[in-house]
Amino acid sequence: MRFYDTLSGSIIEFRPMHKNRINIFVCGPTVYDDFHIGHARTYIFFDTIVKFMRSIGYSVFYLQNITDIDDKIIKRASEENTTPEYIADKYFKEYLRIMSELGVDSVNYYAKATLYIDEIISQIKRMIDKGYAYETSDGVYFEVKKFKDYGQLSKQNLDNIIENARGILNEDKKNPEDFVLWKKMKPGEPYWESPWGKGRPGWHIEDTAITETYFGDEYDIHGGGSDLIFPHHEAEIAQMRSISNKKYLAHYWIHTGMININSEKMSKSLKNYITIKDVLKDYTPNELRFAVLNANFNKSIEFSRDSLNEAREALSRIINTYRKLENIELENGDYKIDYNYIIKKYIDIMSDNFDTRSLIKEIMGLVAEINKNIDNIDKKTALNILKIFDYINSFMNIIPRKRSIDASTINAILNIRSMLRSEKRYDLSDYIRKELEASGLHIEDKNNETQWWIE
RNA sequence: GGAUAGGUGGCAGAGAGGUUAUGCGUGGGACUGCAGAUCCCAUUUACUAGGGUUCAAAUCCCUACCUAUCCUCCA
Numbered sequence: 001m002r003f004y005d006t007l008s009g010s011i012i013e014f015r016p017m018h019k020n021r022i023n024i025f026v027c028g029p030t031v032y033d034d035f036h037i038g039h040a041r042t043y044i045f046f047d048t049i050v051k052f053m054r055s056i057g058y059s060v061f062y063l064q065n066i067t068d069i070d071d072k073i074i075k076r077a078s079e080e081n082t083t084p085e086y087i088a089d090k091y092f093k094e095y096l097r098i099m100s101e102l103g104v105d106s107v108n109y110y111a112k113a114t115l116y117i118d119e120i121i122s123q124i125k126r127m128i129d130k131g132y133a134y135e136t137s138d139g140v141y142f143e144v145k146k147f148k149d150y151g152q153l154s155k156q157n158l159d160n161i162i163e164n165a166r167g168i169l170n171e172d173k174k175n176p177e178d179f180v181l182w183k184k185m186k187p188g189e190p191y192w193e194s195p196w197g198k199g200r201p202g203w204h205i206e207d208t209a210i211t212e213t214y215f216g217d218e219y220d221i222h223g224g225g226s227d228l229i230f231p232h233h234e235a236e237i238a239q240m241r242s243i244s245n246k247k248y249l250a251h252y253w254i255h256t257g258m259i260n261i262n263s264e265k266m267s268k269s270l271k272n273y274i275t276i277k278d279v280l281k282d283y284t285p286n287e288l289r290f291a292v293l294n295a296n297f298n299k300s301i302e303f304s305r306d307s308l309n310e311a312r313e314a315l316s317r318i319i320n321t322y323r324k325l326e327n328i329e330l331e332n333g334d335y336k337i338d339y340n341y342i343i344k345k346y347i348d349i350m351s352d353n354f355d356t357r358s359l360i361k362e363i364m365g366l367v368a369e370i371n372k373n374i375d376n377i378d379k380k381t382a383l384n385i386l387k388i389f390d391y392i393n394s395f396m397n398i399i400p401r402k403r404s405i406d407a408s409t410i411n412a413i414l415n416i417r418s419m420l421r422s423e424k425r426y427d428l429s430d431y432i433r434k435e436l437e438a439s440g441l442h443i444e445d446k447n448n449e450t451q452w453w454i455e
Numbered sequence: 456g457g458a459u460a461g462g463u464g465g466c467a468g469a470g471a472g473g474u475u476a477u478g479c480g481u482g483g484g485a486c487u488g489c490a491g492a493u494c495c496c497a498u499u500u501a502c503u504a505g506g507g508u509u510c511a512a513a514u515c516c517c518u519a520c521c522u523a524u525c526c527u528c529c530a
Contacts, residue, residue, distance in 0.1 A: 071528080364478070
């Protein structure tokens, strides 16, 4: 398995720290508002690759943090006249709900930042002891210039960062590039006790406290959106490595590309974001997954209704073929496939930089091939092909499960319709078809035979 | 200003020195009572611009221009 690693800046072969075992941490969201398709892209992608890695034999522990204390949460709470805990809890639940709707179910554990205050304090203490952090009137800060590798991940030179640092002016800190580890409480804010008085953790520290708790000071893969590379992930590296003195925090870094709207990054600040909830009003979760996976993970993608519609078209081609295969009853057919060869080819494609886009292209090729030979495929072969689709689906999750329905009733209705058609009573037969389609069935006539499935 | 990606046919988007990408769209055809689904054919020499290297360049080198991202919170 090889993939693009942000730290080395190239596609490199993956070697897990422990044989056949992978520890992966992905930055979760701050829970203060509805989630947008940028979140969807990142979390669908990591869901897919974790499931893929499991499918080829790795035991993967997938850990994700939840930022449940933050300025934005506090702000939102005061706007809505409620408590930060209430906001955090409400949107955490919403996050779980929407992820489950998207079929994102591979995360082993969601770690909420506020449950790791002791670990956070312990890390800050160690940074102070080692001379990397200092206390001021309003908090504890990490002194960036003490950590010489700062900038390595984002490929920036430390002097440059120092020169360009914009630092917030009213903070009492030594240098503008220094970042906060602990914020001392201002009146009315939520707080936890600490050696530096009442306060709350900074944003970067929660992740290293959580990963140290579960994975130790080094682990295999750290993932997240590419907008987190600087300063968030740079800060995480500085924190953990200044304590551990090791060469790595995570051995590999995987960053997902951004979603663009009208060639501009979609973001909260630009207010050009589309929520997942809104997309799901008009498109299925499978269609959204397909749209997002039909691109290289580390490139930005242009998102629009057109791209969703395109995903819908392509996906329905796959699903139609899948349903046709399910309906095959033929005993002997000439068309055969090499199951092992195809599965191996697909695994190779995924193993090369998680190339879901090329994989989709391959599947479309297989679909075309099957359609050309559809009358020559026997039941046994059809089941084999379905197994291939099921394998792909075990990590892509793009083909919806069949809803159960009483087939005998449908068949009875369709038998009546066939009789009507043979008597050329098309007004009635078309009416029946229209009604069945309206209730979500796909109906296809082929000479005297009628195939159907649930859309 | 610094850093990082890029600029490919109507659109989306692979490829990385010599061989048709592919998909969508569009046009035509086959099948069909119609619809749908599917198939076939066509869309007959696309690679930002200018230089260079080479027998050969979309692909390597140089220059210019353009776009996005990061350098503040963000997936």
